[in-house]
Amino acid sequence: MSTEPAIPSPFVVTALPGFTPAIGHLVCMMTYTRNTTLRAVEGLGMDDLDDRLDDDANSIGMLLEHIACLEEAYQLDTFGWEHTDEDAERWRRGVNLGPTAREHVRGHALSHYVERLAHVRARTLEAFARRDDAWLQVSCEWWDGQTANNHFKWFHVFEDELSHRGQIRLLRRRLPRRDG
Amino acid sequence: MSTEPAIPSPFVVTALPGFTPAIGHLVCMMTYTRNTTLRAVEGLGMDDLDDRLDDDANSIGMLLEHIACLEEAYQLDTFGWEHTDEDAERWRRGVNLGPTAREHVRGHALSHYVERLAHVRARTLEAFARRDDAWLQVSCEWWDGQTANNHFKWFHVFEDELSHRGQIRLLRRRLPRRDG
Numbered sequence: 494m495s496t497e498p499a500i501p502s503p504f505v506v507t508a509l510p511g512f513t514p515a516i517g518h519l520v521c522m523m524t525y526t527r528n529t530t531l532r533a534v535e536g537l538g539m540d541d542l543d544d545r546l547d548d549d550a551n552s553i554g555m556l557l558e559h560i561a562c563l564e565e566a567y568q569l570d571t572f573g574w575e576h577t578d579e580d581a582e583r584w585r586r587g588v589n590l591g592p593t594a595r596e597h598v599r600g601h602a603l604s605h606y607v608e609r610l611a612h613v614r615a616r617t618l619e620a621f622a623r624r625d626d627a628w629l630q631v632s633c634e635w636w637d638g639q640t641a642n643n644h645f646k647w648f649h650v651f652e653d654e655l656s657h658r659g660q661i662r663l664l665r666r667r668l669p670r671r672d673g
Numbered sequence: 674m675s676t677e678p679a680i681p682s683p684f685v686v687t688a689l690p691g692f693t694p695a696i697g698h699l700v701c702m703m704t705y706t707r708n709t710t711l712r713a714v715e716g717l718g719m720d721d722l723d724d725r726l727d728d729d730a731n732s733i734g735m736l737l738e739h740i741a742c743l744e745e746a747y748q749l750d751t752f753g754w755e756h757t758d759e760d761a762e763r764w765r766r767g768v769n770l771g772p773t774a775r776e777h778v779r780g781h782a783l784s785h786y787v788e789r790l791a792h793v794r795a796r797t798l799e800a801f802a803r804r805d806d807a808w809l810q811v812s813c814e815w816w817d818g819q820t821a822n823n824h825f826k827w828f829h830v831f832e833d834e835l836s837h838r839g840q841i842r843l844l845r846r847r848l849p850r851r852d853g
Contacts, residue, residue: 501820502815502819502820502821503819504815504816504819504820504821504822504825504829505812505820505821505822505824505825506809506822506824506825506828507810507822507824515695515698518695518698518824521825521828522828522832525825525828525832526832547847549846550843629686630687632685635682635684636684639682639683639684640681640682640684640685641682641684641685642684642685642686642687644685644686644687644698645684645685645686645701645705648686648701648702648705649684652702652705652706652835655832655835655836655839656835656836656838656839656842657839658836658839659835659836659837659838659839659840660839660840660842660843662836662840663730663840663843664843666729667727
């Protein structure tokens with residue numbers, strides 16, 4: 494299948510060809526979320542992506558890397574994929590942000606982040622196409638000793654992205670003006 | 674029905690008693706979103722709620738009012754409810770934020786916003802309980818001449834809240850420290 498889901502309008506949540514109905518709904522919401530994230534960073538240069546509002550802040554580039562890492566971490570968790578120690582280290586850094594991420598996630602052009610996000614998303618959609626709505630309901634023990642199901646976990650992936658998209662919009666409006 | 678939906682764990686998205694399946698999924702996501710918004714503002718005083726990061730910023734109180742107003746605006750749109758001119762004026766202010774909202778939305782304790790959010794949400798859940806998954810697919814012309822359905826519109830209500838929840842978390846960490 495193509496990695497671009499066939500969504501009839503950006504403003505519908507509906508069943509999609511190639512996915513079971515509730516997975517189709519998820520894909521619509523995840524795609525809308527991603528498109529608004531990409532719109533929020535459109536045209537940013539490397540300096541903008543590395544800029545931090547203050548010493549405690551994450552850069553917009555760090556937030557984009559975090560979004561990709563969180564999705565990879567939930568691929569691992571819900572699809573049961575193998576991973577290397579190097580993968581795990583990258584995810585730990587990206588998921589937790591903080592000083593180590595500040596040091597490692599900088600000096601990239603926007604295209605680096607956009608391609609990384611697209612690569613991760615394509616693998617998610619391929620895996621979704623091979624699963625069904627019953628799989629969404631598969632559950633395990635999770636935070637606070639409570640139960641989580643796969644449907645929640647993938648909601649969490651995009652709800653966390655939306656939260657950071659809001660932060661990116663706020664940070665972008667406060668970037669230093671640059672000449673040129 | 675009770676206004677507290679019977680969700681078996683905060684970390685599941687699943688069908689719920691009293692709602693058709695896809696509406697149940699929406700209710701799970703909207704409830705998780707709201708709980709995290711409320712956690713993000715827990716314990717804030719009036720000064721915190723009115724504080725603005727800079728001259729262009731919205732206060733946390735304004736963002737909470739905006740969240741309530743957007744939900745009311747989509748009740749009107751999707752449930753076809755009657756409203757007064759005064760309602761419309763309040764929604765316009767709250768949905769658009771900006772200078773007029775800055776003037777009107779201040780000087781309230783946290784309980785004011787929390788009660789207002791709960792009041793609006795209870796009306797949404799009552800209306801959801803009387804509708805079904807076919808209603809979610811009802812569509813109309815929307816932004817950019819494209820089609821939107823009710824499922825998207827209610828996704829938009831919570832995706833906008835999540836975006837502002839992210840901003841609230843960022844703003845909260847930058848509030849001036851207050852004595853006492």
